[in-house]
Amino acid sequence: MIRSVKELAGLIQAPNTAAMVAAGQHLDILTKPPGSLGKLEALAVRLAGITGEVKPSFTERAVIVMAADHGVCEEGISAFPAEVTPQMVLNFLAGGAAVNVLARQAGAEVNCVDIGVNSDLSHPDLISRKVRYGTANMAQGPAMSREEAEKAILIGAEVVEKAVVRGVSLFITGEMGIGNTTASAAIVSALTDISPLGSVGRGTGINDERLRHKIAVVERALKINEPDPTDPIDVLAKVGGLEIAGLTGVILAAAANHCPVVIDGFISSAAALLAQRIAPESANYMISSHVSHEQGHASLLQELDLQPMLHMDMRLGEGTGGVLALHLIDAACRIMAEMATFESAGVSSAEPATADEDGQ
Template sequence: MMSNNRLEQIIAGVAPLDKRSIEEAARHLDQLTKPPGSLGRLEEVAKQLAGIRGEPIPDLGKKAVVVMAADHGVCEEGVSAYPAEVTPQMVLNFLNGGAAVNVLSRHAGADVLCVDIGVNAELSDSRLRSHKIRMGTANMAKGPAMTREEAEEAVLVGAEIAAELVRDGYGLIATGDMGIGNTTASSAILTVLGGTDAAEAAGRGTGIDEERLRHKQAVIRQAIELNRPDAADPMDVLSKVGGLEIAGLAGVILGAAKHRCPVVIDGFISSAAALVAARLAPLSVRYMIASHLSQEQGHARLLEEIGLIPMLVMDMRLGEGTGAVLAFPLIEAAVKIMKEMATFANAGVSGALPAEQLQG
């Protein structure tokens, strides 16, 4: 049950893809100088983009990755190999252009937008988008991570950022994250919404050893038993065992979908946000493009729950939006095929023979 009218309006505004544009894109692809379907996933992406944008050969415009940053109270339980202080330190690294996502975004010609939605530190920098809901979540092993109202407000922050980007000419948005402890929260979300066990959902995150992994899984079970999140209510799950950056990314996805903008999903944390978005607005899945399969243990299960197939398998597990940004050139390649490849007619190339001629 939704308690926020603004959020209800965003969810209600997510419409089906444009069927006519998909059909026109499919016809155009079949007229290009190649056997039908021979470009595989590129053709599927091209048709998806046509349906999202409502035009057979879409113009995507500018590209951006939204890196949501927040802290997690569950770090008190010793679930990560890194201290919580790394979160604000990495935010400054993003702003200074020194993180992996900055390097890969420059390579892809994309902008990085860093958002403080719940970092447990006072950050003041003109380059930072400050939308702090609270100073990190509470320890979900001792109580709810946040209130339902805080989770809803974080989703709304993400949705508004997506809307602003679309208004500013961005036609391809990627999700990114930063938050020590966020694989624990994401694993808890998967455990509840995926109906699985923490042993299947939770992996090594920042590189913890076997003993700490078992402890992390026990903490997740404890948090779920204590808070009893309702699997039929995604916002209840998000507020009780989720994270502020996960909520913000769910909002980015919903906001992008509402404004008919494709959104590229990064790894494990982004996919946890995508699962929440999918359960809130099932039609939003059609606006998602899964960039890669993370090395994180539960990621394949997350993608399966959403109904997404990743474009890349690179054994990555960094987050930040790195995998999503790597997929940008492939997505743009799908559009270039539509725009620049010759048809059989205008290239003077003979098309496939009719079936009756082949049989004769």
């Protein structure tokens, strides 16, 4: 059992460079011009480094949907009431949400974790690990204690550890929590040079007036709490959310277990930023699924040096972009496992470059 965030971070190793080299060499002998599959080839090499296998496959994969409420909703920063959080959790559990539909298509299970919903929920499929009944209002003081933030991170790690034992080898981050784009924007602005003007977006679809108010709320939360940019857990505790903390643990534990973790949208990317600041090596295990329509997401992915696979103008969260990206991950894996080599297919390969062609 992992006892601390520091211990968890210490388990993360560098990718397997030998497997990456071997994967690149295998790609170059397949029946195609070198590099002609573009980002699919880069993805295949990354997956080899993550797993240590030249031809990995991911038959068991899970979306981890962390759910929690936010006290900052008291400030009127969302178009939807906080009551939607528990209602949507039940929708996930009933299989009726967008992420359920897309996960079924992609062959992924959906695990829903109550890590901080401000309601008592009961369902046989719910993973009930509530730290507290939602965060406090970060515009008036810290969202939670440091101990609560660390506990939530370790809960996320525990969910991953149990999934790995039953055979899951790839994870997708998902979340539910009315108000969590506000917390995510505050985290991003606290940890980077991106101001609230650049990090705060429309979330659930607020109008211009409420957007200006939301920016002011984030500015006030940062001023009141003074989160330490050199201490990611301090930032998380003061202006974050319990589901964001849980996802931070999911990402760190996936990396510690040599499993790829597909990062969904803006909220998941805020958790990825926290994970990267806690354990820089964890970024090597992250795969960015898409760039969302939410303000600040593109800048956040640049901060993480992650290249999104999809541009779909989505801004739903839940893990929806992540499960769509599974089809591309499967494509990369099948190219490695099923495509013929020049030798096996009896196809002539390209001639080696001459001295004039390669500039030597």
